[in-house]
Amino acid sequence: IGIENVKKEIKDLVEIVRYHKETGKDVLNNFSLHTVFVGNPGTGKTTVARILTKIYKALGILERGHMVETDRQGLVAGFVGQTAIKTAERIEEALGGVLFIDEAYALSNFNGLQGDYGNEAIQTILKRMEDHRGEFFIFAAGYPSNMEVFLKANPGLSSRFDKILKFEDYSPEELSRIAEKMILDKNYSITSKALAILGEKLTFAHKYRDKFFGNARDVRSHVLRIIKFQNLRFSSLSSEKRQHSNK
16 A cells, blocks of 8 residues: 555566566676665555565575564674674675665764764675675665765765665555555454544544654554454453344
8 A cells, every 4th residue: 555656666676677587687696776765654664675575586686585684783782893793794694685774874873972883884784785796785774864864974875775765654545544454454344434433533643743653553553452442342242242243
């Protein structure tokens, strides 16, 4: 649901790879698709990253097609030299697939604090991106304003990333469709009247959203609460009434 611009980028890439294969060109390790995923919480960055990794494997661009998920804590250590080792280990794990760095902006020393080893991780990543070009991809994800800081943290950083995928906030209509799908996926159904009321709440939340607005995450919270109250209501009924309600 939604993210049409992201879907178009992926479809375009599929067409390019298909053309390469039809003309007899080898595609394995011949593409450099380090990508920045920019968007607010709950816009599908991690989900799309996992799907995209599988697509790259299916296209034959990546050898293994797995995704290693990490963040600052998984890359940065507390002493000089240790961060480079820790980061290199994560990259070794990701060879043939994707290294997904969530909240990647946390690596940049945006607080100006001494003893911050995030830059050491960035330097290691940059070198490996060059040394193992095409053998693995970096997916760096984060919120819009913070990712600008991350890309400016090192002069060579922004030039190493080949694509930027922008994940826009979902519209109220899309949020309602996401809610309905989540409910169906949980093997429940929702009446049109109840869906309309939920839609009104989601429209209100969207209209007055701030940087903490969770998009699909907020929808999931609503859906789980709805299911919880439905379960509580049914648990208070006798088994006969429950069977009748189910009909």
